[in-house]
Amino acid sequence: MNCKITNDGFDVFESVKTSAVRAGIKRKGEDLALIYFEKEATFAAVFTTNKVKAHCVIYDEELLKTQQNIRAVLINSGNANACNINGAQAIQDVTKALSTVLNIKQNEIFIAQTGIIGEEFPTKKVTNALAKLKNNLGKNSQNLARAILTTDKIPKIISIECEYAGVIFHIAAVAKGAGMIHPNMATMLSFIVTDLKITQNILKVALKEAVDKSFNRISVDGDMSTNDTVFIASLNEVGDLINEENEFYRYFVDKLTECCVYLAKEIVKDAEGATKFCEVLVFGADKDEDAQKVARSIANSLLVKTAIFGKDPNWGRIIAAVGYSGANIDVEKLEIKIGDFLVYSWGRPQEFDKIALLEYMRQNDSIKIYINLNIGASNFNLYFSDLTYEYIKINAQYHT
Template sequence: MIPRGFRFGAVRAGIKGPGRLDMGLLWCETPASAAGVFTRNRVVAAPVVLCRERVVRGTTRAVLVNAGNANACTGEAGLADARRLTAAAARELGVAPEEVLMCSTGVIGARLPVDRMEKAIPALRASLAEDPDPFARSILTTDRFPKISARSFRVEGREVCLVGVAKGAGMIRPDMGTMLAFLATDAAVEPPLLRQVLVQAVDRTFNRITVDGDTSTNDTVLLLAGGAAGVAPADAPGGLDALAEAVEGVCRDLARMIVADGEGATKVVEVRVVGAADEASALRIARTVAESPLVKTAIHGEDPNWGRIAAALGRSGAYGGGPFHIAVGGVEIVRDGLGLGLEAEAEAHRAMTGREFEIRITLDEGAGEAAVTTCDLSAEYVRINADYRS
């Protein structure tokens, strides 16, 4: 289910080592409306600087992506490298350099192997095809699997397609995690409206996951709308809602895949808070619990140690101090701030042996509700990150 007018490419440029796809290209046959959401980290990589600069034009033709090197903390030389590579891609594609965006992911602090990458660009263009899988594989770092999601919907009787590709497994606490995501649709959407749809979707999905609480220097989500479907959702009854629902659905799929692929992760857990003073308070509590190393290690050990959850609730700064209830995997283990005993905890432990479950915290302070999706913290996470540059 590939949006009309888009193609994907991937090559081995020698960035990550012999035999591994490490440079990708997303190409639109006609000028596409473009919108982007980027990391809130104050230390930003050169490609983020370049993307922010160019996406404000509102249109683009291509996105060049590399893995294995973040091109972050490389100064003016790193920005010059990004400009040189996008100019080389633009020449090969027959477009202006300003029509090519760039994203990078990998080790921070090293210059890109520009000469090798530039030589690979003709082969990258030749690799363009309708299959997004090689592109999805070319942007991976510590990921265990590629992440692709697609949706289709109808507007005025015409099918509109949307596809999304992402990477991410560690340094994940998107505050838009290291994460990149690229979405493309063949709907016709004006850039300001496209950005509105994207920002809303990112806030409800990528901004509500965590693997390790770290926000990357390179986080980027791009949404391109090529218009080849010949229909503008904003001009049709219900069309804009259908587009927004599809974009949010694809983002949610990709976000959950990122958590499931968390470095060393064996569990996917939704921390849901209900009855908080407001949504912002609920989100703050959920995020504090979801990012607690003590909670995450208890999840890994399948231990319903609710004291760790209660402690995170108490230090969140968004809890009013009244009664609280905790359920794990649908099993209530705390009521009115008091544990319900070993039998309840044993039942909760059985629920925690599964791959996915929910931690629900119920308060009586208002109508606020929010959820953050997290994973467990294992010894494998430490091994991966201790050896990352070795």
């Protein structure tokens, strides 16, 4: 049951073609991408929980209520198509034009968008680029992964080949992150495709579980965007149809989760200005909710984030964040470890090798913080980034 992992993305599927072109939405580079399914694909998606939603999210949520199958996903960067004047109409115009170009139905098109909020959507630029987008269709997953980026530096792409009970199936995915990255559907886009036969209902449940264990466990800046979308499609090409939660389903969800965790970690590693990839692991909480509260409080603490950037094992800031998290805690039972170093335990600071801990902070790109509340059985883990000069630079200069 080993898996083969590559960064071929959707190129592993014969019936999936991708394309990325420059439509001129962003100041430079490719900004319009297409995933095209040669035959109908079952689809599901999860979206931002922000009450201010981009027009694409509003549109897709409606689409999901009536539609089981999809033929195309159109993605643009450079314009979030949120809180603007022409957003809803733009989606009508663009999907209509694309349906003509691809000779598919308008309601077989899923839309995802990222970029600046509030600006008029450049419908004309996009419709003008659709013919080129179609002509360019091919095995272009790397280009697609690049075209959906905004301030990300590195494309995020994966494909895995797995075997279970003699059935060989694939999962491939791309993602975009960088900033406005927060729990609850971290502000990002991801597109996932599998060739495994699976019903829409079961696909929905599987996606929700995988996202909860991956994209919902990352935090860059605590800001949540209006456009978060994770999309999944099944080509229904291999295996017996999964229409209930059985053993094969469990295996599939595990592998799907692995792909999502890989991409989620890539997003944090490539977070705006980040120099450290951090993980906080909370154990022994009273309730799941409390474990989450503690993890999020630490991951969102500017003082913890800047201390990690400064390579400073400042556990005082960590314990303060535990204290104001709102979770039920008992200071006398609290245990804090940074890497392998126990710094606080049972109500008092511990003796540890300070030089060695400083070295750990300095020499590792990846920092782990363990919190044991020692009062219950609930756990939670969260990936996050440090807070740096570069983050300020990127976000003070990224202009409306």
